[in-house]
Amino acid sequence: MKKLIVPFFILSCVCTFAQEHFSGIGTSKRIGILNANFNPAELANLNSKMEVNLFATSINISNNKIGVSDITGDEDFEDLLFKGDEPVNLRFDVEIAGPGFAFKYKKMGFAITSKAYGKLNLVDIDANIGDAIANNGLNSLVNFTTLNGNYNQRLVGTTYGELGFSAARSLWETDKYKLNGGATFKLLFPGSYANFGADQFQGTITNVGGDSFLTNANASVNVAYSGSLGSSFSDFDGYSDSVFGSLNGFAVDFGGTFTIKDEKNGYKLNSGISVRNIGGMTFKDENNSSTNYNLVIQGNQSLNLSQFENVDSLQEVEQILVDSGFLTSTSSSEDFKVKLPTVLNAYADMQVIPTLYVSVFLQQKLTDDAKNDQITAQNVVTLTPRFSLKHFEVFAPLSQTEIAGFNAGIGFRVYGFFIGSGSAFTALINDSKQADFYFGYRFGMGKS
Template sequence: MFGQQHFAGMNTSQRTGMVHAGVNPAELANLGSKYEIQVFSVSANATNNKIGFSDLFGNDSFEDLVFRGTEAVDLRFDGEIYGPGFAYKMDNWTFALTSKAYAKLDLVDVDVRIGDAVSTATLNAIINGSTTINNNYNQRLNGTTWGEIGLSAARNFYDDGTHKFSGGLTFKLLFPGSYANLGADRFSGTINNNLGNVTLTDASANLNIAYSGNLGEEFTQFSDYTGSLFGSLGGVAADLGVNYRLSDVEQPNKYRINAGLSVRNIGSMKYKSANNSSTNYVLSIQGAESLNLNQFQNVESLEETENILLQSGYLDRATNTKTDFKVKLPTVFSAYADVKIVPKFYASVYWQQKLNPDDANDQITYQNVIAITPRFALDNFEVWSSWSNNEISGISGGIGVRAYGFYLGSGSIITNLTSDNKQADAFIGYSFGLD
């Protein structure tokens, strides 16, 4: 999963493949064979600002770990799967057909006092008494699955044997699977704990409750995501990129510099079904009124959460319920350069910047990241160590290896084994070329 950089180190490997095209479609112009066949690739990541790797081996529950302290929770589970893909190179053009699927579960800026009160009804911050909350941002719980079919084209625009410039475009058909979003904007209120009886008083917030498909029924189980990766056609998107290569006169078919710029995920998708629901509400609890928070402890469905709140009488509809609603893809800008240091040793720098904030209820999240990757590279073998710094979990370091078209690795295994790192990820894949 994203750290949020899938395939850390492999995406700037010496052997160009579909993973490279996922970062920058212009890289397809650098394929080393006439045909490229993507068999599979899987990347998975969990990153957060609360739970260290060593915490996983303790006796504390997940809720106790994630809602401890005072800092708001940012937690992301993210998966990306490349299905079968094919590319064909002829003269100055390269064309490709790819398939991908995504699954995400995010907690964005969730107040630990609210999360603890709702999930455990113990209120770690206070054993008995009250705590007042006044937030001026949007807290979100969000789950999303969708699939993509990509049609790519790349072209060499200039190549004098030393300098090479290429451009590329990927047009993507989007197949939204399932969706769930609970947003609480500008939440204020007082949480009271009386010997485990937890209530909310003097409260107000702007709520968005939206759900579609499997994630409307439940969003905590692995099968909730894998069971609905592809839905019906519901949107389009595009990736754009340019690439520059400076050839290595000392080593034929090698480069001294390979650099690129890209903008990805320009687009949105629409979830359409009679069973869908997206509603904006105003929560208002005034005077002697109170909402019993204990009743939310075992809730795993947003629809059930919505029904409990409606039955309480403290929700007013701010907009009519929609059965069709749009969700924006996480548009991101990327820049990278892989540079030859000495023969067989290279180093790459990769920078990723999201172009939209994560707090909008209709926005799929992403992370900003910068990574440095030194590598030892032979024609059919590479080993590298990728070191990244992302906005949620901080610094992570890992290792990866490629033998011919097979590759595997992790962008965090080194720091997981040597320090209390807050990220865990791994990837594996295989592709091959034919002339």
């Protein structure tokens, strides 16, 4: 199973030429399609009559174990990841915004957008299990380890595409105040999916002669896959090839904004609240499978965990476990539905002086990452001071994230081009456990 874990890290390195995506720029005073991604009601505040998004890419890698300085050391990735007893959480998220178009008409704003997503996550993986599979228990100080996980451990990946149709309207407006409402309706195109979940995992790992064996074990296991992620985690061409599948899902965003106007500088305060990604999608493919099992190993029985060391797919993992005789199927289906990561977004951007703004952004997930049919999200709080002119901005997002903790970054906007990172400073000056990067270009036409 070692190859099921290593690609999470390798793929992140390969893609770095690009979880709060677009940290800092998403609450920019230059209101456009990016702002509407966080809250569709912002479309009624567009700075231009029309805006075209050519491209925007954001990549976020975060974990709770490995710092940036550790990567350049002599220790292997698996040794670092599975040290200690704290469960392992690793998130790799990519968001690519393709061509998009927005425009204002009187009190209303509209947009058509396109996106592609890729997510590869380790969720609450017991470090002792990971060490036993990847390193034959080399990090263990004793010859046996007792497992008593009262949560669901997941290895999960997904790719999917999205077409969004958004509309917003000014609901109430005076010389000083403005209140907007808006919604986005999303058509979802599921690409590929893979999930291995082990809930309430209990047992004992014993190290004998350089191998690790699992005994006296019980767990509820889910194995689900569709598309290329089921047959291989290390075939990187498959990730990009499988992003857009057939139309088979639907989701919505709702939001509202409240603005205190400033005649010369746009606004003194721009605030909003939204609920995003309410919905899900159904995966269908020739290799589709979703099966729930009971894992039971009793008495003198044992499972040699070294069998999983070079495994490259969930199909192989499932077959090994089935052949061992320790799995009993409880339910199975070919097509299965996966829920999007529903989140609550709230923010406020306040003018301190005409060229200096400070924004506060909150992302609170409303779903449970432990569920096998759930795409994951992170809780995030970000404070962003920003120097803002009409055609230039520089901002420094300061974030506290659920997985990686505190991070500080920097970003720039020059006309429609922007580039930034939510972790650039902490990656340079301390042992940051997050690395992220984004860039893109959009342009506006006509004065709003």
